[in-house]
Amino acid sequence: MRNHSRTTATNTDGFRRLEVITGVGRRRRWSLEEKARIVAESLDPATSSSAVARRYGLHASQLFVWRRQLQRSAPSVAAVSGPGFVPVLLTEDSAAPAGTVGRMEIALGPAVVRVGADVEAAALRRVLEVVRRLP
Numbered sequence: 829m830r831n832h833s834r835t836t837a838t839n840t841d842g843f844r845r846l847e848v849i850t851g852v853g854r855r856r857r858w859s860l861e862e863k864a865r866i867v868a869e870s871l872d873p874a875t876s877s878s879a880v881a882r883r884y885g886l887h888a889s890q891l892f893v894w895r896r897q898l899q900r901s902a903p904s905v906a907a908v909s910g911p912g913f914v915p916v917l918l919t920e921d922s923a924a925p926a927g928t929v930g931r932m933e934i935a936l937g938p939a940v941v942r943v944g945a946d947v948e949a950a951a952l953r954r955v956l957e958v959v960r961r962l963p
Contacts, residue, residue: 856885863894870895936960 858866870880870891881888930945939959943952 864898866891867894867898937962 866880866884866886869875870877877891878888881891932943932945934941934943934956936956936959939962941955941959943955
């Protein structure tokens with residue numbers, strides 16, 4: 829018969845693995861501004877979300893949870909998305925005539941009010957109040 833004690837016994841003279849954990853040992857608290865900044869950084873097409881998460885010591889899934897949370901809250905989405913482009917509609921005759929320097933065009937629904945630089949503020953206020961009341 830064979831003795832299996834040698835194969836199942838532990839070797840007390842061998843090396844042991846020792847793991848040293850550095851960093852935060854407690855649960856971290858991130859402010860909304862910090863979360864918004866990190867999420868905005870992760871939305872940059874030139875960088876990967878995983879790289880951003882590693883940079884801040886996060887798991888990638890936590891970063892995606894923050895994205896969903898910030899998308900649900902309307903004020904934070906504006907802060908995250910930052911400035912954007914507004915579409916511009918050009919007409920056939922997009923070049924402005926030479927005589928329209930100092931003119932302003934105000935569109936209120938279907939009504940359009942065009943005023944020059946010489947209009948008085950009180951008169952413009954009265955006209956805009958009337959136009960706003962139109963159906």
